[in-house]
Amino acid sequence: MxxxxxxxxxxxxxxxxxxxxxxxxxxxxxxxxxxxxxxxLSVPHxxxxxxxxxxxxxxxxxxxQKEALQVEVDTMVDIAGENGQLFHKVQGFTKDLMAAxxxxxxxxxxxxxxxDLFSVDQVAMVSWDIPATSVQGLTQLGVSQAWADVMKSSLxxxxxKCGLVENDWQKGLFHCEECMQSVCLLPLGEESTGxxxxxxxxxxxxxxxxxxxxxYFLNMMAELISAKLNHLFN
Numbered sequence: 001m002x003x004x005x006x007x008x009x010x011x012x013x014x015x016x017x018x019x020x021x022x023x024x025x026x027x028x029x030x031x032x033x034x035x036x037x038x039x040x041l042s043v044p045h046x047x048x049x050x051x052x053x054x055x056x057x058x059x060x061x062x063x064x065q066k067e068a069l070q071v072e073v074d075t076m077v078d079i080a081g082e083n084g085q086l087f088h089k090v091q092g093f094t095k096d097l098m099a100a101x102x103x104x105x106x107x108x109x110x111x112x113x114x115x116d117l118f119s120v121d122q123v124a125m126v127s128w129d130i131p132a133t134s135v136q137g138l139t140q141l142g143v144s145q146a147w148a149d150v151m152k153s154s155l156x157x158x159x160x161k162c163g164l165v166e167n168d169w170q171k172g173l174f175h176c177e178e179c180m181q182s183v184c185l186l187p188l189g190e191e192s193t194g195x196x197x198x199x200x201x202x203x204x205x206x207x208x209x210x211x212x213x214x215x216y217f218l219n220m221m222a223e224l225i226s227a228k229l230n231h232l233f234n
Contacts (some may be wrong), residue, residue, distance in 0.1 A: 033128050089117050099141055105226045107137040114202060121126075122174040122203030127188075128152065129197045131232035138198070138229075155187040155196055162209035173201045182209035186222035190230050197233040200225060218226040 024030055031037060043051065056136045077190065101105040107125060115122045126136050128151065155161065164185040165173070174180070180203035189196035200222065 035171070041068050052150060087215050090220060092093075093117060093221060094224055097228055098231055100228070102231060103133060103135045103229065104137075106225075110200065110225055111137055114200075118202075120177065120202045121205050122178075122201075124173045124175075124203075125188075125198065125234070126173065126201065127198030129233050131229075133232060135232070138232075151199065152196055155185065155199060157187050157189050157191055157196060158219050158223070159187065160215040160222060161185045162213045162215065163211040170203065174203055178205075181205055183209050184209040184215075184218060186214075186218055186225075188222060188226045188229070189225070190234075195233075198232075206234040 029048050033034050096109050100109050114120045162184045167179055182204050184202040186200040188198045
């Protein structure tokens, strides 16, 4: 490693700047023994460039760290608040879904809760298998088997997918002319076998369902819906 050029008294000795740095790094208590040296040392202020004492520089660094930590704390508090509200919504959804006594009531509950409680603009529940009992609101996916094949190959249980969906796919899912800005697909199926029999599609007029959106609660709701309706496809 080449030595950094030094100016002043240091340049007139055989000691390099790297050697001074190395010595102080290995002896962090050096200034405990020679505290008076701190009064004669100065460093440039990171903003003004003016020479300040080490104590002033340290205070400035601590202030920056404090501000950064405060931002992190505020962010965590906001996230905790949002998750708390979402948890209560999922709890209400769970209670209503469990209270449904028929398959039709269960499907109606999903649509109502998604639209009212979670303010989703478009909701669709589709399957590529024919259910044992016909339930209004649970429809088969499009008219092309290719659609079902592509959907099944791209989805995995416990992994909700969020982002953009092509217009043709949106029309096949939601049967509406209005294009959704973002879509979330919740795979539905039997966890023990890994078999997916359908999907709950949620559409938003905004970028609400971004690819980086946390899907913990979405996956939880998909598991609840699957558990309620799996018997239709066994």
